[in-house]
Amino acid sequence: MAHKAGFQTDEKALILAAQKGDQDAFGQLVRAYDQSVLRLAMNLLRSPEDAQDVYQEAFLRVYRNLNNFRFDCSFHTWLYRIVTNLCLDHMRKRKVRKEESSLVEGSDGPVDRMDTVQESRAESDPQRTMFSGELRERIQKALSELSARERMVFELRHYQGLKLRNIGEILGTTEEAAKNCLFRATQKMRVALGDFI
Amino acid sequence: MNTCEKVREQLSMLLYGELSFDEEGAVDTHLEGCAECRAALEREQELHAAFDRVEIEPPASVLWESRQNLQRQIAAEHAPVYRVSWWDQFLDARWLKSAGALALLSIGFFGARMFPNLGLGFTGMSLVDPGAQRVRSVESGPNGGVQIVLDETRQRVVSGGLDDQNIRVLLLSAAKDPSDPGLRYETVGILNDRAQATEVRDTLIYALEHDENAGVRLKAMDGLKPFVRQAEVRKALAGVLLSDGNPGMRTQAIDLLTQGVGDSTGNTTSNGLDRDIIGTLQELMNHENNAYVRQRGERVLQLVNASRDTY
Numbered sequence: 001m002a003h004k005a006g007f008q009t010d011e012k013a014l015i016l017a018a019q020k021g022d023q024d025a026f027g028q029l030v031r032a033y034d035q036s037v038l039r040l041a042m043n044l045l046r047s048p049e050d051a052q053d054v055y056q057e058a059f060l061r062v063y064r065n066l067n068n069f070r071f072d073c074s075f076h077t078w079l080y081r082i083v084t085n086l087c088l089d090h091m092r093k094r095k096v097r098k099e100e101s102s103l104v105e106g107s108d109g110p111v112d113r114m115d116t117v118q119e120s121r122a123e124s125d126p127q128r129t130m131f132s133g134e135l136r137e138r139i140q141k142a143l144s145e146l147s148a149r150e151r152m153v154f155e156l157r158h159y160q161g162l163k164l165r166n167i168g169e170i171l172g173t174t175e176e177a178a179k180n181c182l183f184r185a186t187q188k189m190r191v192a193l194g195d196f197i
Numbered sequence: 198m199n200t201c202e203k204v205r206e207q208l209s210m211l212l213y214g215e216l217s218f219d220e221e222g223a224v225d226t227h228l229e230g231c232a233e234c235r236a237a238l239e240r241e242q243e244l245h246a247a248f249d250r251v252e253i254e255p256p257a258s259v260l261w262e263s264r265q266n267l268q269r270q271i272a273a274e275h276a277p278v279y280r281v282s283w284w285d286q287f288l289d290a291r292w293l294k295s296a297g298a299l300a301l302l303s304i305g306f307f308g309a310r311m312f313p314n315l316g317l318g319f320t321g322m323s324l325v326d327p328g329a330q331r332v333r334s335v336e337s338g339p340n341g342g343v344q345i346v347l348d349e350t351r352q353r354v355v356s357g358g359l360d361d362q363n364i365r366v367l368l369l370s371a372a373k374d375p376s377d378p379g380l381r382y383e384t385v386g387i388l389n390d391r392a393q394a395t396e397v398r399d400t401l402i403y404a405l406e407h408d409e410n411a412g413v414r415l416k417a418m419d420g421l422k423p424f425v426r427q428a429e430v431r432k433a434l435a436g437v438l439l440s441d442g443n444p445g446m447r448t449q450a451i452d453l454l455t456q457g458v459g460d461s462t463g464n465t466t467s468n469g470l471d472r473d474i475i476g477t478l479q480e481l482m483n484h485e486n487n488a489y490v491r492q493r494g495e496r497v498l499q500l501v502n503a504s505r506d507t508y
Contacts, residue, residue, distance in 0.1 A: 023271075024373070028407065030267065038255045038263060048259050055263045056270060063271055139251050157213060158245070159252050164215050179215060186209040190244060 015075055019067050026066070030059055033076065036160065037083050044087045044155055045094075046140075054086045073169065080170045084152055091148040135196050142192035150185040157182050200227060204234050208241040265376060359391050372400050378410040385413055389420030398424060402433045411443040418449055425453050435477045444487040451478070451490070455497045475503050 011032075017025035037058060041051035061082050069078060143151060152171065156162045162170075168178040204227045210216050211224055228235050357364040371384040385404055391397045404417035418437070424430045437450040454477075458470050478494050485491045498504070 026271075027375070030264070031407070034264065035255070035260060038260055039253070042253050042255050042259075046253075048255075051255070052259065052263050052266070056266055059267050060270060063274075135247060136251050139247060143251075157215075158248055164213075179210070182213070182215075183206075183210070187206075189248070190209075190241075193244060193247070196247075 011075060012071070015066070015069065015071075019069070026063065029062075029075070033079055034059065037079070040080075040083060040155060040160060041087055043159055044151065045090055050090055054083060054090065057086055058083045077166065077169050080156075081172070084156075084170055088148050088152060091151065135193070138193055138196060139189070142189050145192070146185050146188060150181050150188070153178055153181040154185040154189075201231060201234055204228070204231070205237050208234075208238050209245075211238075212241060212245055268375065359387070365391075365397075369396060369400050372404055378408075378413060381408060381410065381413045382416055385416045385420065389416070392420045392424060398427075398430070402429060405433050406436055411446060414441065414443070414446055415449065418446070418453070422453060425456060431474070435474065438477055438481055444490050447481075447485075447487070447490045448493055451493050451497060458497055458500050470497075470501050475501065479503070 011029075014025045014029050018029055034055065038051055038055050041054040042048065045051050045054065058079070062079060069075070143154070146154065149171070153164075153167055156167045156170070157164065164178045164182065165175045168175040171178065204224050207216060207220060207224050211221060216224065228238060355364065355367070359365065359368075368384050368388055371380055372388060374380055374384075381404065385401065388397050388400060392401055398421070401417040401420045405414050405421065408414050408417065414437075418434075421430050421433070425434070431454065434450045434454050437446055438454065441447055441450070454474050455470060475498070478498055481494050482491065482498070485494065
């Protein structure tokens, strides 16, 4: 459980205080969202270093531009616009550099460097040990083959649990377009994994 | 496209809860009468469950490091730049005297923690402590010289009573130092002795509500025990009850909030247990997963003859 019960009602007060230079208030805003920002960046970019770059840049932009925030949308939406734009830039650059894979050469052949990073529910789920490494590899490959926007919508919907309406707002598109994007993503994933599931 | 094909295309959106009311109704109706589509739904559920298992949770160390880096970058954006000559910086120490004593203490106390790895080893520079400085900028000066702008941090030992305002300011800041849970724990422990002061109590409440470290939160709760009748303390404890991730903290919060309910002989008394607290306990019962905490909460509700669900 997070410390969010009474937080949301205070968010506007925190933003206003941070806009006046209150560092504590800014710190509280960061802490309210930074874990999910880091998780989003890490899952999308599959590189702790790139995820940390996005984290730094995103919150620095928030810090520098907070005075321009006019409550036209929620703070969450505004922050996620910044984060998703930064992630999309990284993903597109990576496509150009053809460095899409996070696989590195290990002593026993190629391994995904993110395998060394803790996965959610790994400890709490006893069936985790039964999970096929091959299936996981196929899922990761299928995810990497989605377009940057499909990957983003899938990430925001499936892993971050955001509604399509909110995702459309974040990505500057309509709910319908976000839905089509998610539909294409899940269809591609189903085709790629059809013989496994 | 026949009905089965159309329904199967919608299964993923069904699981995401993104179908309209009418679409969902039509899919549900079809599924009731079509075993093949129900099997397809099961496969879709398995697919979604498989997706879940490749999600990465960032390690706490990466989050911690990110926060530290952000704090450093923001501090750097705010740091004043003293564009004076290197000669002035190190041979004319009068600037030290002109700085406020408290500011110096604060810089020394916290700066060492904020920039632990930024010291540069200046061999041959005997006038300064090489471990307590970093070069902010360099530029060429006249006559082939160079001007170096340095940020300095110096450690100082300060001592004094808890009622000394300067000491207290430092302690109140240290209690919120995000980089060092050990420091926060010790500081909160010391501050507990002065919790009768509003500013100290506010800091303890802040630690109780926001500190990431359960040990620090528990320590802060200890300091607030004598003030459990105060509204702001009760509000903070109610927040702990509903949102603290540590079952031990939630148990302690129940004990404090329900002091006086049921004496040692088991007799029931509802002294001080207001509607808000009963409501909070009932809300807790709706989502509490820990059996022990549930048991404690249920026992209190029984003692005051309140139901688990409504008041």
